[in-house]
Amino acid sequence: MNLILLGPPGAGKGTQAQRLVDRLHVPQVSTGDLLRSAVRESTDLGREAKGYMDRGQLVPDQVVIGMVRQRLQNPVCAGGFILDGFPRAIGQAEALAGMLKESGRFIEHVVSIEVSEEELVQRLTGRLSCPGCGAMFHETNNQPIKAGICDKCGDRLVKREDDKEATIRKRFSTYREQTEPLKTYYGERGLLRSVTGSGSPDSISQAIFRVIGKT
Numbered sequence: 001m002n003l004i005l006l007g008p009p010g011a012g013k014g015t016q017a018q019r020l021v022d023r024l025h026v027p028q029v030s031t032g033d034l035l036r037s038a039v040r041e042s043t044d045l046g047r048e049a050k051g052y053m054d055r056g057q058l059v060p061d062q063v064v065i066g067m068v069r070q071r072l073q074n075p076v077c078a079g080g081f082i083l084d085g086f087p088r089a090i091g092q093a094e095a096l097a098g099m100l101k102e103s104g105r106f107i108e109h110v111v112s113i114e115v116s117e118e119e120l121v122q123r124l125t126g127r128l129s130c131p132g133c134g135a136m137f138h139e140t141n142n143q144p145i146k147a148g149i150c151d152k153c154g155d156r157l158v159k160r161e162d163d164k165e166a167t168i169r170k171r172f173s174t175y176r177e178q179t180e181p182l183k184t185y186y187g188e189r190g191l192l193r194s195v196t197g198s199g200s201p202d203s204i205s206q207a208i209f210r211v212i213g214k215t
């Protein structure tokens with residue numbers, strides 16, 4: 001199954017993508033994770049991307065499109081994939097449609113996770129993430145067992161560079177201007193399935209499984 005997870009920053013795309021991986025046994029392709037690992041390794045791509053990410057802007061299309069193209073050509077994605085954080089602009093969606101067509105594939109569902117902006121700001125400002133395995137925690141809503149340490153891999157948790165309030169606001173306006181139009185784009189193609197992103201992670205997963213016909 002080929003899926004796209006759409007939603008504003010902090011909607012829970014990463015968390016839900018991991019649950020879909022467990023359920024559907026297909027890999028997650030997260031452009032945010034790929035970019036952060038390029039930044040950590042200080043590759044040419046990472047150095048180019050870092051400034052945009054720190055400012056809450058989108059990294060130029062040709063950079064992320066090239067990254068996704070390479071990833072989707074990998075045999076591990078042959079049986080399906082979950083795109084998390086891509087596409088984020090109409091140009092990216094068109095490039096994706098083109099590259100999938102070349103290999104006789106198509107997107108089956110675009111799941112849009114809907115959460116109000118106020119709730120998202122509250123979630124993101126307290127968010128803690130694990131640089132080792134990508135797991136997410138929260139200072140008040142989802143504390144790790146041991147303060148500051150990842151439950152899953154034992155790495156030290158960090159606040160993401162772009163989870164500061166000013167950057168969060170900027171990421172939202174970027175989302176509204178460039179990413180939200182994708183809802184109309186995929187709606188017109190009959191692919192959009194919306195779910196509420198408020199509530200427990202389990203209830204949200206159930207809603208997602210329902211809209212993609214995997215209950």
Ligand code: AMP
Nearest residue numbers: 031032052053057058059064085086088
């Ligand atoms: P995320 O972890 O998905 O919230 O992504 C973190 C940051 O990486 C974003 O704020 C962007 O700067 C950059 N990024 C991730 N995915 C994309 C994309 N598809 N297009 C452009 N920039 C992206």
